[in-house]
Amino acid sequence: MRMILAVMYREFRIRTTSLTWIFYDLLIPLLYLLIFGIALNRTISSGILLAGTLVSYNAFFLAGVLSMASFGIALNTAYGFFVDRDNGIFFEFLTYPMTRSQFLIGKILFNCLLAVLQAAITVAFAAVLLEIPLMWDRMGVLLVAVVLTTAGWFFFLSSFALRIRRNDMFNTFMNLAYFVLMFASSIFYPLEGLPGWLRTTAMLNPLTWHTEMLRFATIGADSPVLLETLAFLVFLLASFYFALRTLRYGILK
Amino acid sequence: MYPMTIGTATAIVAENLVKVYRERSSAPVRALDGMSLEVKSGEVFGLLGRNGAGKTTLLRILTTLVEPTSGLVSVLGFNVQKEPYQVRKNICAVLQENAVELYLSVADNLATYARFHGIPREKARPRIEAAIRQFGLEEYRTQKVIDMSGGTKRRIQVAKAFMVDTPLMFLDEPTTGMDPITKRTTLDALRVESSRGRTVFLTTHILQEAEELCDRIAIIDHGRIVAQGDLRTIKSLASNIVDVSLTFSEVTDRLLEELSALPLLKLTRRHNSFDFSLRGKEQSALDVITRLAASHSIMEVEIRGATLEDAFLELLGRDISGTPGEEPRS
Numbered sequence: 001m002r003m004i005l006a007v008m009y010r011e012f013r014i015r016t017t018s019l020t021w022i023f024y025d026l027l028i029p030l031l032y033l034l035i036f037g038i039a040l041n042r043t044i045s046s047g048i049l050l051a052g053t054l055v056s057y058n059a060f061f062l063a064g065v066l067s068m069a070s071f072g073i074a075l076n077t078a079y080g081f082f083v084d085r086d087n088g089i090f091f092e093f094l095t096y097p098m099t100r101s102q103f104l105i106g107k108i109l110f111n112c113l114l115a116v117l118q119a120a121i122t123v124a125f126a127a128v129l130l131e132i133p134l135m136w137d138r139m140g141v142l143l144v145a146v147v148l149t150t151a152g153w154f155f156f157l158s159s160f161a162l163r164i165r166r167n168d169m170f171n172t173f174m175n176l177a178y179f180v181l182m183f184a185s186s187i188f189y190p191l192e193g194l195p196g197w198l199r200t201t202a203m204l205n206p207l208t209w210h211t212e213m214l215r216f217a218t219i220g221a222d223s224p225v226l227l228e229t230l231a232f233l234v235f236l237l238a239s240f241y242f243a244l245r246t247l248r249y250g251i252l253k
Numbered sequence: 254m255y256p257m258t259i260g261t262a263t264a265i266v267a268e269n270l271v272k273v274y275r276e277r278s279s280a281p282v283r284a285l286d287g288m289s290l291e292v293k294s295g296e297v298f299g300l301l302g303r304n305g306a307g308k309t310t311l312l313r314i315l316t317t318l319v320e321p322t323s324g325l326v327s328v329l330g331f332n333v334q335k336e337p338y339q340v341r342k343n344i345c346a347v348l349q350e351n352a353v354e355l356y357l358s359v360a361d362n363l364a365t366y367a368r369f370h371g372i373p374r375e376k377a378r379p380r381i382e383a384a385i386r387q388f389g390l391e392e393y394r395t396q397k398v399i400d401m402s403g404g405t406k407r408r409i410q411v412a413k414a415f416m417v418d419t420p421l422m423f424l425d426e427p428t429t430g431m432d433p434i435t436k437r438t439t440l441d442a443l444r445v446e447s448s449r450g451r452t453v454f455l456t457t458h459i460l461q462e463a464e465e466l467c468d469r470i471a472i473i474d475h476g477r478i479v480a481q482g483d484l485r486t487i488k489s490l491a492s493n494i495v496d497v498s499l500t501f502s503e504v505t506d507r508l509l510e511e512l513s514a515l516p517l518l519k520l521t522r523r524h525n526s527f528d529f530s531l532r533g534k535e536q537s538a539l540d541v542i543t544r545l546a547a548s549h550s551i552m553e554v555e556i557r558g559a560t561l562e563d564a565f566l567e568l569l570g571r572d573i574s575g576t577p578g579e580e581p582r583s
Contacts, residue, residue, distance in 0.1 A: 006368045010354075013365065017356040017397075088350035092410075095316045095423075096369045097342040252274075252319045 003098035007106025014080075015114070025076070025114055029069035029122045033130070037061045048190055050215075051222035059132045063215035064187035066122060067207065070115045070146055074153035075174060077111045081158065082167040100247045104240070108154040115150040116143055123218065134218055142217035145229075149210045152236035156206075158243040162251055181207045186215075186223075206235045264421055264452040265292035265315060270324035272310050272476075284310040285321070286476035292469075294420075297443065297453040299467035301460065301565060307476040308456040309349060312425050315454070316346045329421060345370070345414045346423040351406040351430075355399040359390050359409055362398060366413040377416075384412040387442060389435065404430045411439055421452045428462065440466055464561040472568050479568050484561065491559035491567040494518065495538045499545070500526040500553035508549050515541060518566065526553075530563055 015021055037058045047054040084090035093103065119142065126132045157174070164170045182188075184198060185207040191199050202208050209228035215221040272285040285307045292298040302308050313319045315328055317337040326332075331339040354362050363384055367377035385391055388408045398406060407430045414422055424443075428436045443466060447453055457463050463470055464484060471481040480487055501508060504525050512520060518530040531537060538556050545551065559567075 002371060003369070006365075009368060010365050013357060013361065014354065087355050088348070088352040089354060091313075091318055091348055091350065092346065092352035093369075094318055095341060095344065095346040095348070097338070097371065098369070099338050249320065252313060 003096075003102040004106040004109065007098070007103060008110040011077075011107060011110035015110070021076075025073060026118050026121055028072065029065045029118060030125050032065045032068065033058070033062065033122065033126060037065065037130070050190065051220055055219060056130075056132070058126070058130045059219050060190070060215075061188070062122075062126050062132055062218050063211050063221075066119050066142075066146065066214045066218070067149070067185075067187055067211040068182070069118050069122065070150040070210075071153050071178070071207065073111050073115045073118070074108070074150050074157055075178075077108060077154050078157035078161040079167070079170070080107070081161045082170065094247075094251075100244055101240075104155065104158065104243055104247065108151045111154070112147045112150045115146050119143075119146045132219065135220060138217045142214065145210075145213040145217050148236060149213065149232065152206070152210070152232060152239055155236065155239035155243040159239065159246045159250075162243070162246045181205060184208075186211050191223075206232060209235070262294055263291055264294045264296075264329055265290070265298075265454065266325070266327050267291075267311070267315075268325040270311070270314065270326055271322045272307075272314065272319070273322045274310075284476055285314075285324075287324070288473065288477055290471050290478050290481060292452065292454060294452050295447070295450045296468040297447045297455060297466050299463040299470045300454070300456045300473060301458075301463055301470060301561075302456075302473035303569060306473045308473055309425060310476075311473070312346075312348070312423055312454075312456060316344060316348075316423055317341055343419050344421045344423060345417050345419045347411055347414050347425060347427050349425040349429075351403060351410055353398045353406050353409050356397055358395045358397055359385065359393045360395060362409055363413060363416060367416055370417045370419075372417065380416045384416050387415065388412040388438060404432055404435070407431055408435055415442055415446070420450075421454065422446065424453065424455045426457055427455070428457070428459065460560070460562045460565055470561070472565060474569050480564070487564050488559050488561060491564040493532055493534065494530050494559045494563045494567060495533065495535055496528065496530050496557040496560060496563065497538050497542070498526060498528050498553070498555040498557075499542065499551055502550040502552055505549070508545070511545065511548075518563070530566075 015025075040061065041057040044057045047056050048060045049055075050060060081090060084093065094100075096103075098106075123134065123139075123142070127134050160173065161170055164173065184201045185205045186202060187207065191202050191208070194202060209232040212221050212223045212225055212228045213232065215223075216225040268289050270285050270288045271283070274282045274284055276282075288307065288311065300308050300311065310319070314321050314326060314333060317333055317340050320334055326334070328340045329343050331343070333340055354365060357365065360381060363381040364377060367380065372380065385394055388411065390405070390408060390412065393401060393405060398409060401409075407427075411424075411427050411431075414424070428439055431439065440462065443453055443455075447468075455463070455467065467484065469481070469483050470487050471478050472487070473479065480490055502525070504522075512527065512529070515529075516531065518532060520527060520529040522528075531541065535556055542551070542554060542556075
């Protein structure tokens with residue numbers, strides 16, 4: 001545990017050296033919700049049918065915003081491997097008295113705390129400013145879901161960040177992958193109206209499972225959340241295994 | 254005193270170590286090719302070799318960064334492949350790349366390192382102060398590292414290794430980029446660590462450093478150890494080489510021509526002085542000097558036995574004879 005705390009402390013120190021970073025991490029989801037969400041809320045004024053009831057687009061989109069936000073934090077944290085490599089400190093870290101799993105877990109845990117704080121701010125503003133009716137009794141579920149999903153994506157992205165040597169290659173690859181993942185998911189729209197092939201793709205997309213877990217925890221969902229949660233847990237464990245394997249054997253072949 | 258060993262008098266044992274790097278885009282590279290070596294506890298061990306000889310690969314294996322393709326390797330009695338965590342608990346490493354937190358201050362860099370190595374805050378504070386003093390970092394204490402020179406970053410990196418108590422210390426060309434004063438401080442500090450029983454494993458290009466510091470030396474080439482032993486043993490491999498320094502009252506074209514015609518192993522010039530090595534015993538050197546003295550005025554003469562550099566060149570079979578008219582390359 002001491003080593004995990006040491007890695008968390010280091011992440012905290014690095015993050016707090018840049019106010020821009022903190023601003024980005026904490027407030028960008030709000031901007032998504034306030035600008036993109038409000039605009040679409042006006043456009044789709046009839047609302048969206050969810051679990052047999054009509055909800056506003058803002059309410060529907062809230063889970064999507066939280067989803068994008070925790071994915072963003074995971075992506076930034078994985079990108080941190082490139083920064084550490086440029087600073088030369090990455091390989092030195094790997095000689096410190098800790099296991100590879102302590103390193104990975106410590107690195108994401110601080111950022112999970114950041115993701116929870118970010119979600120709390122977003123949810124509070126969503127309730128106060130946009131008057132989204134939230135299921136307050138499920139906030140504990142939301143907290144756990146934010147932590148698990150942020151960690152899951154971090155482990156998934158780490159396998160690539162650790163294998164790919166050039167950060168421009170990583171950025172290009174991630175932009176493309178994120179584009180596909182985001183639009184073939186339930187972040188922006190419900191899956192019911194999608195063409196069959198896109199719907200099937202979206203249902204197999206971990207970002208859909210992620211978003212539906214958060215939707216269940218905020219306004220309720222009509223998808224098989226339990227199954228999606230289990231699927232995401234499998235995705236998380238598999239990603240952790242591959243990230244660990246990459247860190248052990250894949251960084252300097 | 255450091256816990257010199259953990260149940261063993263040998264700090265490092267490598268047997269028949271092979272490492273092949275495989276990249277999809279290029280042919281496999283055999284960085285280590287059946288390399289074996291042994292480092293005793295409490296000694297300063299120097300690994301020498303030219304660029305690409307396999308020094309850094311060996312260091313990466315010993316510090317658990319990469320796994321060997323085959324062979325056995327243990328550090329302080331722990332199998333590097335099976336017990337990497339145990340190995341990491343007992344080592345600290347100064348790698349070739351400058352490894353610093355660019356956005357943290359010098360003091361915070363040291364504090365973060367101390368935390369990673371489990372040094373409690375109350376013990377860390379005096380150690381951080383001592384390291385800052387020892388490596389002349391007082392004026393940078395609260396400054397962020399990002400704007401500092403490469404040499405200062407290197408000082409911070411090396412200072413970190415002196416704050417911890419691990420019984421084994423790895424240093425990959427630690428004095429690279431340092432000014433002569435800090436270089437001297439680092440070498441002195443390493444000697445102190447060694448006298449306290451700490452094992453130091455050092456790779457360096459600077460042969461004088463190795464000659465001054467190391468109890469034993471290994472020379473690596475093409476992934477194999479070509480010589481291993483104490484300084485005297487290594488030097489004896491070049492026992493048929495003598496080094497000569499001559500200072501002439503003036504340097505003429507004829508002198509340069511005569512020097513060019515000699516079968517020298519190396520030749521460097523500084524103003525009117527020439528340093529060269531030639532194969533043979535002292536008598537050969539005297540013969541050459543006598544011949545030169547017949548037509549040129551020699552002001553100073555010095556004949557020395559083989560140096561580590563001679564042994565290095567002899568073993569690696571390199572001919573670095575210069576052109577007599579050229580100044581030595583720095």
